[in-house]
Amino acid sequence: MNQQKLDFLKTEFIPLLKQLKGDEKGSxxxxxxxxxxxxxxxxxxxxxGKLVRPPVIEGEMLEKxxxxxxxxxxxxxxxxxxxxxxxxxxLRHPNMEDALRELQQDLEFFFAAYESNPSLTAGNPFYxxxxxxxxxxxxxxxxxHHLKQFGLL
Numbered sequence: 001m002n003q004q005k006l007d008f009l010k011t012e013f014i015p016l017l018k019q020l021k022g023d024e025k026g027s028x029x030x031x032x033x034x035x036x037x038x039x040x041x042x043x044x045x046x047x048x049g050k051l052v053r054p055p056v057i058e059g060e061m062l063e064k065x066x067x068x069x070x071x072x073x074x075x076x077x078x079x080x081x082x083x084x085x086x087x088x089x090x091l092r093h094p095n096m097e098d099a100l101r102e103l104q105q106d107l108e109f110f111f112a113a114y115e116s117n118p119s120l121t122a123g124n125p126f127y128x129x130x131x132x133x134x135x136x137x138x139x140x141x142x143x144x145h146h147l148k149q150f151g152l153l
Contacts, residue, residue, distance in 0.1 A: 001133045005140040010111065013143050014104055016152045022096030026149035028077040034096045035088040036146050041103040043142055047135040048110040049122035056082055056125040069127045069138055075145040083125065110135070 022034035031039060045051035057065050093099040114120050114132040121129045127138065147153045 001136065006136050008140055009107065009136065009143065013147075014100060014107070016147055017100060017103070019152060020096060020150060022099070024150060026146075027151065028149060030086060031088045033150055034091055034093070034099050036150065037096065037099040037103055038089065038092050039084070040142065040146060041099070041106045044103065044106040044110050044139065046124060047122055047130070047139055048106070048113045049120065050106075050109065050113075052123065053083065053125040055123065055128070057127070062128055066127050069141070070134070074148075075141065077149070079145075110139075 017033075017037060020033040020037075022032065022037075024033045026033070026036065029036075042051060046053055055062075091099075093102065114135070118132065121131050122135065123129050124135075124138065127134075130138065144153065
């Protein structure tokens with residue numbers, strides 16, 4: 001487990017996101033800031049096993065996707081997510097504050113789930129089964145992608 005990546009998710013990520021109002025557009029992509037936060041909350045729920053999505057990538061391609069995921073290479077700008085439509089999902093919350101509160105609760109659930117069951121794994125639709133270290137690595141990589149997208153890094 002990379003403690004620095006874990007600490008980033010626990011202590012630095014949400015305060016950076018709190019700089020956003022919610023309606024800002026990123027440097028790329030279709031999501032506004034609140035849609036991105038709600039999208040990221042879905043990713044955290046997938047990582048904890050709370051939200052299950054069927055595999056999108058399988059077989060030989062899965063190994064290539066996993067090799068990229070475990071690398072330090074960043075996601076490319078405008079990376080397409082086949083689980084999202086071209087406009088992004090409709091907002092679930094009336095405002096950014098509520099979306100951030102949901103994300104914080106989902107992160108706390110994620111940390112607690114793996115801390116109470118260190119052998120837990122959860123399936124990711126693009127990268128297969130991941131343990132806690134793999135989930136933390138992926139979530140931080142995903143977080144960095146969106147922080148750059150919205151000019152927070």
